[in-house]
Amino acid sequence: MTLTFVGLGLWDEKDITLRGIEAVRNADVVYAEFYTSRLSTSVERLERVLGKEIRVLERKHLEEESRRLVEEAKEKNIVVLVAGDPMIATTHSSIMVEAKARGVEVEIVHNASIVSAIAGVTGLHIYRFGKIATVSYPYGNVVSRTPLDVIKQNLSINAHTLLLLDLNPEPMTIGYAVELLERVDDGTLDHFAVGVARVGGDSVTICDKFYRLKHHDFGDPLHSIVFLAKTIHITEYEFLREFANAPEELYEIVE
Amino acid sequence: MTLTFVGLGLWDEKDITLRGIEAVRNADVVYAEFYTSRLSTSVERLERVLGKEIRVLERKHLEEESRRLVEEAKEKNIVVLVAGDPMIATTHSSIMVEAKARGVEVEIVHNASIVSAIAGVTGLHIYRFGKIATVSYPYGNVVSRTPLDVIKQNLSINAHTLLLLDLNPEPMTIGYAVELLERVDDGTLDHFAVGVARVGGDSVTICDKFYRLKHHDFGDPLHSIVFLAKTIHITEYEFLREFANAPEELYEIVE
Known part of the structure; x- marks a missing residue:
């Protein structure tokens, strides 16, 4: 299974790419985090465009519970939505290192930053x-x-x-x-x-x-x-x- | 009418954003230029995804004929597709200045770079x-x-x-x-x-x-x-x- 970081771009729910939408469609669970960067849209509007429930992660979830996310990605396809380009935040590259060490495949869907x-x-x-x-x-x-x-x-x-x-x-x-x-x-x-x-x-x-x-x-x-x-x-x-x-x-x- | 630069992102026809697709749908003429950056896809595949004919611009079209593009955008909605983020190339910001001076509205649809x-x-x-x-x-x-x-x-x-x-x-x-x-x-x-x-x-x-x-x-x-x-x-x-x-x-x- 795969842990995929999907960039949402700069402004609102229309800035996701077709590749990002495909990743969401293939996901078992979709998270979003908005403390490293933010969008001018609501979770509800994103859910409407993407047709999936979104669980918003708090800061501690990514920093302290990154291990849990990686474990979950062993069993399920996990997508984490992030405003901008998902890999600008160093937190996310740390999770990639953690995932690699535990044999979980990681993918990135880049977007505007x-x-x-x-x-x-x-x-x-x-x-x-x-x-x-x-x-x-x-x-x-x-x-x-x-x-x-x-x-x-x-x-x-x-x-x-x-x-x-x-x-x-x-x-x-x-x-x-x-x-x-x-x-x-x-x-x-x-x-x-x-x-x-x-x-x-x-x-x-x-x-x-x-x-x-x-x-x-x-x-x-x-x-x-x-x-x-x-x-x-x-x-x-x-x-x-x-x-x-x-x-x-x-x-x-x-x- | 509007001259819109639409970024295509890093890889192939799946990297366009929903905002970019919307701009293409509203366009009277769609151009593409691939000398400032390139994609790993074909014009044909892009045309299939976007449902519009695409005219590929040569280098001289943008640099020498930018005036013609701006004039055309007075009468029609023009989209120029560019790999990556369209505004990384300084050529394109020069066209924006030209368009502003001639009263043509310019929009940018950013993408990954x-x-x-x-x-x-x-x-x-x-x-x-x-x-x-x-x-x-x-x-x-x-x-x-x-x-x-x-x-x-x-x-x-x-x-x-x-x-x-x-x-x-x-x-x-x-x-x-x-x-x-x-x-x-x-x-x-x-x-x-x-x-x-x-x-x-x-x-x-x-x-x-x-x-x-x-x-x-x-x-x-x-x-x-x-x-x-x-x-x-x-x-x-x-x-x-x-x-x-x-x-x-x-x-x-x-x-």
């Missing part, structure tokens, strides 16, 4: 992106400096930085993320960035100085930010001007 | 990847040093490098890419890498020293390579050992 879609939405060249960082909620009162460090590393090789925003306990907004990072800033953040909301749906894209992003209304989640490289290509500039309301001063960093 | 799927196939953490580079065929006798420069930049921030291999005039093999880069090497390439073939299909993943990848048989295209960061995480090591036949000496670079 913010990691690749961000290039299309911002017009930024995919090969100019550096490392990705996540902006997390403060732990106690401590704001993690990691995103700032990653931005600096990427600036050192003139690369853009995709900043993913924490989803738990609730999806973080661009405004909140900007305020958090300003608390650990050392002058690095006085530069341009692009805020994006609802990629794959009714997306909004706004380019401005990083600290000014908090004054724009991006609407509902999910939100992400791209902190721009030191310089940008002329075609990146043209796209941001047409589609992201970029200020004229952005032209100063065209290489 | 090697850029995000590579993490699932290799078990490497997505946030540890740096810039992407393409290994191109020699121009005359000159081998581009760009991929080597990008690898060095990424090593300087301890990041993995995804190397995409040129598709034109024919998809480049891992063995050929290794031999090309060895011709410009200055000692940088004596390190570990992961070769992957046919991601999203019957994929093969092998981890070894970079120069030894040319001795492995990866079978049919498409091929890609990930040049590893200076150090890797223990869970990355475990995945590569289980799924990519990594040599024991890889343990030396676990941080």
Whole structure:
């Protein structure tokens, strides 16, 4: 029997692939987990499109009970539905290692992820992106400096930085993320960035100085930010001007 | 009317999404282009699944005749099918700018791309990847040093490098890419890498020293390579050992 991770893509129940639907049809039990990424649809709408009951996994089910999932996949065809591309979360690759060790076959049905879609939405060249960082909620009162460090590393090789925003306990907004990072800033953040909301749906894209992003209304989640490289290509500039309301001063960093 | 770019995902005609099928059903004319990325299926099989005639665009159609496509989209609903995620190719974002300037609405139906799927196939953490580079065929006798420069930049921030291999005039093999880069090497390439073939299909993943990848048989295209960061995480090591036949000496670079 098989443990299959099926990506649901970026937006709603229409983003599943024919391959994903086939996997669900062949499944004995269908789970879904929405803490590593989220969709703008409901479990009920997914059940209607897929014609199967879906059991929603809590965080502990995947992390603590991954052994149980793998054991269950010895006897049954198990599908786990995940928003985006299922293998972006390292939790899932750990389960694959566990499954392999126990002789359970694992399959992946890939789908769109913010990691690749961000290039299309911002017009930024995919090969100019550096490392990705996540902006997390403060732990106690401590704001993690990691995103700032990653931005600096990427600036050192003139690369853009995709900043993913924490989803738990609730999806973080661009405004909140900007305020958090300003608390650990050392002058690095006085530069341009692009805020994006609802990629794959009714997306909004706004380019401005990083600290000014908090004054724009991006609407509902999910939100992400791209902190721009030191310089940008002329075609990146043209796209941001047409589609992201970029200020004229952005032209100063065209290489 | 609308110009819609529809991603076809990584492997064959089953990787289109329900949203993509809906866009095709609403289209007056359906084009496809396969020079920026390719699928392991035929136009005939795609036509059968989609129930529409497909006209294949040559390179010049998109680059030189993008104006004609945009003009046609003023009168008709046009769909352009593209393997992978349609917006990874910068050609397509240029057409979006052109369309916006001429008052034509553009939509994107995202799909899986090697850029995000590579993490699932290799078990490497997505946030540890740096810039992407393409290994191109020699121009005359000159081998581009760009991929080597990008690898060095990424090593300087301890990041993995995804190397995409040129598709034109024919998809480049891992063995050929290794031999090309060895011709410009200055000692940088004596390190570990992961070769992957046919991601999203019957994929093969092998981890070894970079120069030894040319001795492995990866079978049919498409091929890609990930040049590893200076150090890797223990869970990355475990995945590569289980799924990519990594040599024991890889343990030396676990941080």
